[in-house]
Each structure stands twice: as C-alpha cells, then as structure tokens.
Amino acid sequence: MMSVLPLNFIFSYPVSIQILYFLSSFVIAVAGWNRKMGFWGYLFSSLIFSPLIGLLLVLVSEKKYSDK
Numbered sequence: 174m175m176s177v178l179p180l181n182f183i184f185s186y187p188v189s190i191q192i193l194y195f196l197s198s199f200v201i202a203v204a205g206w207n208r209k210m211g212f213w214g215y216l217f218s219s220l221i222f223s224p225l226i227g228l229l230l231v232l233v234s235e236k237k238y239s240d241k
Contacts, residue, residue, distance in 0.1 A: 179223045197224040205231040207238065 183194050198219035205215035208231060219227025 178221060180221055194224065195220070198227060201227040201231055204228075205234070207236055208234045209237055210234065211237070 183191055186194075198216060201219045201224055202212050202216035205227075206212050208215065210218070210230070215227050215231055218230055
C-alpha cells in the first residue's frame with residue numbers, strides 16, 4: 174500500500190531537493206515561533222504534510238501572545 178504523505182516521496186528525490194524541503198520546513202517553523210502551535214508544531218506539520226501546508230497553517234493561525 175502506498176502512502177500519500179509527501180515525506181515518503183521526498184526521500185526518492187536527489188539530496189539537493191531533500192535539503193531544500195527540510196530547510197523550507199525549518200524556515201516555516203521559525204516563522205511560526207510565536208504562533209499557537211509553536212516552533213515544533215509547525216516543523217512537524219511542515220515535514221509530515223508539506224512546507225506549503227505548513228505555510229498555510231502559519232498564515233491562518235493566531236499569535237500566541239496578544240498585545241492588550
């Protein structure tokens with residue numbers, strides 16, 4: 174049975190594409206540092222699903238601390 178998660182497919186690509194995938198996931202996780210899911214939540218969601226999905230999650234999530 175073939176899995177549809179992109180992380181399973183990324184290991185079949187050249188090393189340069191793999192590095193780009195993991196680096197973009199890391200950048201998205203840093204961008205989500207002060208968001209609801211935090212660094213680790215966005216890192217794992219970007220790695221498991223895709224950096225594009227991780228970016229969408231960062232864009233729609235609320236900030237962790239609100240200035241009141």
